[in-house]
Amino acid sequence: KNQVEQSPQSLIILEGKNCTLQCNYTVSPFSNLRWYKQDTGRGPVSLTIMTFSENTKSNGRYTATLDADTKQSSLHITASQLSDSASYICVVSLNDYKLSFGAGTTVTVRA
Amino acid sequence: EAGVVQSPRYKIIEKKQPVAFWCNPISGHNTLYWYLQNLGQGPELLIRYENEEAVDDSQLPKDRFSAERLKGVDSTLKIQPAELGDSAVYLCASSLASGGGGFYNEQFFGPGTRLTVL
Numbered sequence: 001k002n003q004v005e006q007s008p009q010s011l012i013i014l015e016g017k018n019c020t021l022q023c024n025y026t027v028s029p030f031s032n033l034r035w036y037k038q039d040t041g042r043g044p045v046s047l048t049i050m051t052f053s054e055n056t057k058s059n060g061r062y063t064a065t066l067d068a069d070t071k072q073s074s075l076h077i078t079a080s081q082l083s084d085s086a087s088y089i090c091v092v093s094l095n096d097y098k099l100s101f102g103a104g105t106t107v108t109v110r111a
Numbered sequence: 112e113a114g115v116v117q118s119p120r121y122k123i124i125e126k127k128q129p130v131a132f133w134c135n136p137i138s139g140h141n142t143l144y145w146y147l148q149n150l151g152q153g154p155e156l157l158i159r160y161e162n163e164e165a166v167d168d169s170q171l172p173k174d175r176f177s178a179e180r181l182k183g184v185d186s187t188l189k190i191q192p193a194e195l196g197d198s199a200v201y202l203c204a205s206s207l208a209s210g211g212g213g214f215y216n217e218q219f220f221g222p223g224t225r226l227t228v229l
Contacts, residue, residue: 004153043115043202043220044154089153098167099218101153 003027004102006090012108013080021105023073023090031093035064035075038087038104047075047088080109113137115221117203123227129191132224136184136205143180144218145171145188146202154202160186190226198228 004025013019025033032051036044048057048064050073057064061078077084090102116135124130136143141162146154157176159167162183171178175194180186190197204218 041120041225042222043204045220046217049217091153093216098156099154101155103152 003100004090004092006088006102006105008105009103010106010108012110015080015082015109015111017080019077019080019107021075021077021088021090021107023075023102025071025073025090025092025100025102027092027094027100028071031095033064033066033073034091034093034099035062035073036089036091038089040086044089044091077107080107082109082111085109115203115205115219117201117221117224119224120222121225121227123229124193125229126195127192129189130193130226131187131189132201132203132226134186134188134203134221136186136203137219140205140207140219141183142206142208142216143186144204144206145178145186146204146220148200148202148223150199157188193226193228195228198226200225 007022032049034049035047037047038044047062048059050057050066052068055066063076066073085108087104087106089104092100094100118133122130143160145157147157148154156170158165158171158178160180163180176190178188200223202223203221206216206218
């Protein structure tokens with residue numbers, strides 16, 4: 001069973017709207033939690049990284065939250081743009097190098 | 112600064128044929144990773160190198176897959192013979208190190224090689 005579960009599997013939003021992606025994990029303890037953005041045909045690119053003691057981290061219009069008690073994280077995209085269309089992957093670092101990837105949420109932003 | 116470079120970007124082969132993928136990591140990155148990504152799934156680690164040493168190849172199907180990183184820089188992943196189920200994207204990533212905290216072990220990914228086995 002995957003240790004990192006993401007929801008929804010996909011979503012469609014209109015340009016300018018906000019959306020929130022969810023990540024539940026069972027990995028414990030963990031080193032850090034990251035959100036990656038993967039454009040079609042490209043490799044994943046890191047958006048945010050949080051240690052277990054952090055509960056929020058922002059990168060421009062992307063804001064990640066972490067609740068270590070409930071083992072949940074979210075990624076909020078504000079004022080979406082067409083370029084936000086991509087797959088967003090939640091990644092929990094089991095130790096210094098071993099990463100457990102979620103299956104990703106595919107976001108489609110429409111004009 | 113150039114990112115992780117992979118080639119080819121796409122490869123179509125018939126089953127039972129051999130295939131090889133090449134990766135050049137970011138300059139100065141000692142740790143190199145090969146991942147397999149199936150459609151709609153997150154990447155799965157195949158092998159990790161520290162310089163030229165394969166320190167974790169527990170998930171590499173050694174009956175048909177092999178990898179090398181002879182001079183501790185670029186790396187090659189080979190499949191021989193390829194099977195239909197090997198169709199996937201093969202991602203290469205690199206990091207400064209595999210320890211030392213988030214900055215040092217942050218992995219940077221290449222664009223991947225999409226393999227189609229017919």
